[in-house]
Amino acid sequence: MRAEVADDILRTYLHVRDGGGVDRIEAGQEFWPALAAGKLPHLDAGRLMSAFTFIGAWETWERHPAGEELVMLLSGEVMLTLEQDGGEHRVLLKSAGDYVLVPTGTWHTASSHVESTLLFLTPGAGTEHRPVK
Template sequence: MARAFTLQDTYIHLKPDDSAWTLEGGAHFWADIAERRDLDHGRLMGASDQSRDWDHWERHPVGEEILTLLSGEMELVLDAPGGERRVVLKAGQTFVVPRGIWHRGIVKEPGRLMFVTPGAGTEHRPVDPHAAARRD
């Protein structure tokens, strides 16, 4: 029987055949994300609390990522060709991160972020704390 759930605890895999499968979400989901092959096709939808700045950059080489800030305020930093770009998101606003662009989040006011992201190929790199301190 179907049940209601939160996008924080349960993610949705939106498959290319237009089906939607639920997956257990949360921190343990991301622990082996680089090895997962079940997400190679389609998109992943979920939500996460935003209480501190991201400690990593990420990019999605196979498609755009849709970020909707449900509550709070954050600044997205994009490492774009031609230089860094910053976009402030307030509650209720959405931003489409272009394919292949490194990005990270700086939390201005804690809140919750909903994401719809390509399932395959996501890459991460650490934030250089010294470089971030010079720019932020």
């Protein structure tokens, strides 16, 4: 199979289906609200590869009961905070390519003091969110 044209993971996410197929998904402003509202149930199977750029602290914690999530730094510097063993465990991602495998079902959030981009490979089924206090 020939490669098509280059794509940008910040604009076009990838759904890696169970069984090995991959679908492109436009990452417009409607995507995340539709996903959170359960309007994209076909994404529950497999994993979603996505990326976004941010600065500051996330407004929510999240967890993924369907499997581990890969969180990889593409640029900037990010403090990833995981709730583990009754406390908060912090991991600093400071070089492009640094990554963490967030354990199944572990609440996590992130913050950055500089513009940063993270890449995610997420098992989406059953994902939960709660506000950061």
